[in-house]
Amino acid sequence: MATMNEPKLIAGNANLPLAEAIARRMSMNRGVQLGLVDARVERFNDGEIFVEVYENVRGEDMFIIQPTSNPANDNLMELLIMTDALRRSSAARITAVIPYFGYARQDRRTKARTPISAKLVANLLAQAGIERVLTMDLHAAQIQGFFDIPVDNLYASPIFALDIKSNFKGQMDDLMVVSPDVGGVARARELAKRINSPLSIVDKRREKPGEVAEMTVIGDVTDKICIIVDDMCDTAGTLCKAAEVLLENGAWEVHAYITHGVMSGPAVTRVTNSVMKSLVITDTIQPSEAVKAAPNIRIVPTAPIFSQAILNIWYGTSVSSLFEDSTLTPIYESLYAMD
Template sequence: MKLIAGNSNRRLSEAICERLGTSLAKAEIKTFKDGEVFVEIQENVRGEDVFVIQSTSQPANDNLMELLITQDALSRASASRITAVLPYFGYARQDRKAGPRTPISAKLVANLITTAGADRVLTVDLHAGQIQGFFDIPTDNLYAVKEFDRRIREIYNGDIEQVTVVSPDVGGVVRARALAKRLKDRPLAIVDKRREGPGLSEVMNIIGDVKDRHCVIFDDIVDSGGTLCNAAEALMQKGAKSVAACITHGVLSDHAEKRIMASEAMTRLLVTDSIEARPGVAECPKIEQVSIATLLAEAIRRIANEESVSSLFD
């Protein structure tokens, strides 16, 4: 087994290796001055089971090309199996035709990854579970709910009975219910909102009782943070005692950390390290990273040893 890291999230790749008791394989992945990506695998991988760890986060296109070209290099170097490990799968929000003459970019990216030589895909909290069907190769979609479960119990400790899990929209109810079930079947609330345009939303109503409760919003992606702060404000107006959020993928674009910091309603934001935190995000006192290195390391170990991965989904 060999692990190769792209440049998108080197810190997470090293943490995965540490938990597996190994080190990253030697490879040079760089970009020429004109923007072209160059990859050279600097050790023998013939007949090896190789895992390429690369989040296709910002800059999404550069990181995607690094992944594709690395897979091609490994395929031409006669690796026996190539697993694309995508802690964050970019383009996942473009999973359907949202209007006439629009692409299904998630399917296109899935095709590119497969064509470039991937034999298997390992990812975390896809925006929509059906994206697994876009791949014609085995795909494992892990869930970060266990990691959030542990951290929430530490934060609220003896006050866990006062926690209510909140879905930021109707579509996220299944995800939120999974966390609520793990937290001793905590109550569930839903934010009913109307989306006026891309990246814009207006909170309309709160479904469920949140008065005098510690509300924990649970979702898969936080981008600009505007919707999240609006939801937190609406919950506080309904009498919530406090509002925190657990979001798997902290895209946090367009100075989102400043919005989170300025929000009086939002007390804490937990995100995983599926996307490497920018300096501004890493320094924000309201934002905390929860590592998924152990989760990914265990999945990689089981795949390499041909063991069951399904128990990690529970």
């Protein structure tokens, strides 16, 4: 329920630039200055995390902005300890804004005697005192069911659709959306529907994690501008290989739209040297200097949609309305020239 006070934002160290951008955007929307709550989140010499909140938060509607990206364990503990500090300071409600939800790839048991870590993390968050989660493009939709608290899962596809329409004007009839695996077909279909493009699939078979043994293109990509869409790019091995296979099968050029740019290990080098014309990622994970310097990597902001989602939660209005073009377009009109 909305309170008479303004919503209050607090951030850990995982992605301060995004948290500050969300605060600026909310200030514009509300017409009042909304900064991050003054706090310190630091480590003792032995690595223990300590949090101190310098402002009164009693009775406040608090939003903690903290993706659980690399280093996942440190950022997760920061989130849990910040939650405990706020709960013990009598905050009225605590919402965790987790742009990138770490451990999401461990959403099921693929072999005997393995954990379902995504469920464990969901339990930890709820037990810490978090009452609602706001995230983007969960790796698997069923993770929402791991929580016994409300979860709002935003989608990057509406933002990507706006970006594609802006950057591929006059070429829309030549586009082909490509899912890099069978598991991502639903996500690719959603984007294809938004930009009215056909859909193709790259079927891959893995020998072991991180390596791809064989790839087959399902669908005719001849003379098409292929747009690979996925939820995350880790080492970029699969992505770069898929781009090569698409060109070998007659594609004119290949671009990629990935929500979470994990970009670990050799990822930046692989993308820079790949046949892909461009890789578009969001800022759910704070990009490294190497990512920002890469000539064929572009970053689109998520602060506009997250700030509006936070306000909708605070107002008690619909978050799913942000999935519609009529609602999202005005939020991003300063970035894209809309016809």
